[in-house]
Amino acid sequence: MAMLAVFDFHGDTADLAARYTDVLRKVVAISPGRPIIHLAVPREYGFMVADVWDTEDAFHVFEQNPDFRRVMQEAGLPDPKVRLYPVHNLGWPVDVMPLYR
Helix, strand or coil: CCEEEEEEEECCHHHHHHHHHHHHHHHHHHCCCCCCEEEEEEECCEEEEEEEECCHHHHHHHHCCHHHHHHHHHCCCCCCEEEEEECCCCCCCCCCCCCCC
16 A cells, blocks of 8 residues: 655745755665655745555665664754655546646
């Protein structure tokens, strides 16, 4: 079952966004897998990253990778609050509505 992983980073939004931008390519380079969808969103409390993973196991392999934790620390990102949610549906039915009007 697909899982939504939400990482909440609390702090200064502009600072966290800059740190995220600096570390993203390093995270991709060391990642054992990649999410189906990746979103990075400035928030009033700081910064939020939301990923949809194929399975909960795929997420845990990514998140528990010691290299992931190392590059996050080196970038000066605080430990995020992580929330997981099972995905009931992913995407709109394409036969109901065209992608663009």
